[in-house]
Amino acid sequence: LAARGPVTLLMPRNSPDKLVAKVTYNGPLKAPVAKGAEVAKLEITRGPLKVMELPLVTTEEVPVGSLWQRALDGAGIMVGDTARDLGQKVMAKLGK
Incomplete structure (x- = not known):
């Protein structure tokens, strides 16, 4: 899985909160799955704050x-x- 492009995030240098990344998807996935299909989401949080959410896509085709x-x-x-x-x-x- 990958983002469709580069992921950039700015945050305060001395922030006490760490970034946490979580991938969610509805699975198991059922083949066939096309290359580039949106199948998951990446959620990035800092403390209680949701900083970013973006789709993740397959990087290759998965045949039956x-x-x-x-x-x-x-x-x-x-x-x-x-x-x-x-x-x-x-x-x-x-x-x-």
Whole structure:
């Protein structure tokens, strides 16, 4: 992902607040995704103040995967979800 062009921001030199950047998107994205498609937003804040928000676009095309690629991706998602859920349960039992 990238901004459509350069991102420039001016801020006070001695500001006690740090800049925080947050990327948001509605996902997972479904292929195909065209190059240059607006799929996310970059929000930059300084303390409680929203300083900037701009769209992020894809830097390359993402075609639909083959049947084999999609099967592997689906299996990876299921295994990843199961492993994450198991890890969360273990951490909860350990009190962390």
